[in-house]
Amino acid sequence: MMSRRGCIAVSALAAALALVLWFVLGGWFGSGPLDKPRNFIVPNGAPLAVVADRLQAQGVIKSATTFRLGARVFGGGGGIKAGEFAIPAHASASRVLSIISSDEIIRRFVMVPEGMPSIMVKERLMAQPTLTGDIATPMEGSVLPDSYAFEKGEPRQAVLRRMQAAMSRTLKELWAKRAPNLVVKTPEQALILASIVEKETGKPSERKMVAGLYSNRLKVGMLLQADPTIIYPITKGKALGRRILQSEIQAVNDYNTYTMVGLPKHPITNPGRDSIAAVLNPAKTSALYMVADGSGGHAFATTLPEHNRNVAKWFAIRRARGEI
Incomplete structure (x- = not known):
């Protein structure tokens, strides 16, 4: 027969086992208190104790103490990660730890398309409600068009710095791979020509040809006569929304290539990687002229008579469309 002391010991062991069972089945693996999905942010560098307290305060877990204990026992030593995480409704403490220890970070993106001017880059960043702080309009040509990930609450200036750092890296990389004997002599000149x-052209297959044509014009001292350089001083790169006026064609400023020989003083937009690459490795062509061909591309010509024939074809297309 078991002694009284033995009975007490067995009872204590049973109670301990019951407590462990409750913890395992209930407090750790059981359904959590969150009644609907929500996002939870783990601050950069926050210790587990602080995160556990925040989880409890926001109703994600029942007990910060249980969560800390469970993390030590079942966590596996992986550690929690900084970022924003999506927590499903009624997630167990075990599932919550798994989520904030994983790479399931919510990725937010802002996209800068090729050819977006800096004034619109600023507008796009300012329109992101989860970013913070103000920014000045960045220098034209300083932002590399691409998609950029950011975290909720991140400063806009930090995102902008990544965009500008990406342009600096890309320009340096492509400049090192440039063809010999280019008409552009500096990375800055390459960026200006790439912006034109x-x-x-909105046709990727034409970029090298257009770059070759403008390179030829620069070599022989011809006016570039690029319409976008007329528009830029008027709208800072946004769409003009009407036909260009004769007075605007004749305007003298730092950008208008109808009234100046050579490149504008600064870029007229933020060119993409492919346009920069095209300028640094342009097509080998003798073309000096181009005009729209009605298909979204251009007809290229070496001589003025050939160009005039292409222009006549373009006007015929426009008349057939009822545009003139």
Whole structure:
């Protein structure tokens, strides 16, 4: 027969086992208190104790103490990660730890398309409600068009710095791979010419040809006569929304390539990687002229008579469409 002391010991062990069972089945693996999905932010560098307290305060878990204990026992030593996480409704403490220890971070993106001017880059960043702080309009040509991930609450200036750092890296990389004997002599000149190429053609297959044409014009001292350089001082790169006026064609400023020989003083937009690459490795062509061909591209010509024939074809297309 078991002694009284033995009975007490067995009872204590049973109680301990029951407590462990409750913890395992209920407090750790059981359904959590969150009644609907919500996002939870783990601050950068926050210790587990602080995160556990925040989880409890926001109703994600029942007990910060249980969560800390469970993390030590079942956590596996992986550690929690900073970022924003999506927590499903009624997630167990075990599931919550798994989520904030994983790479399931919510990725937010802002996209800068090729040829977006800096004034619109600023507008796009300012329109992101989860970013913070103000920014000045960045220098034209300083932002590399791409998609950029950001975290909720991140400063806009930090995102902008990543965009500008990406442009600096890309320009340096492509400049190192440039063809010999280019008409552009500096990375800055390449960026300016690439911004014109970006605006002059929306057809990727034409970029090198357009770059070659403008390179030829620069070599022989011809006016570039690029319409986007007329528009930029008027709208800062936004769409003009009407036909260009004769007075605007004749305007003298730092950008208008109808009244100045050579490149504008600064870029007229933020060119993409492919336009920069096209300028640094342009097509080998003798073309000096181009005009729209009615299909979204251009007809290229070496001589003025050939160009005039292409222009006549373009006007015939426009008349057939009822545009003139």
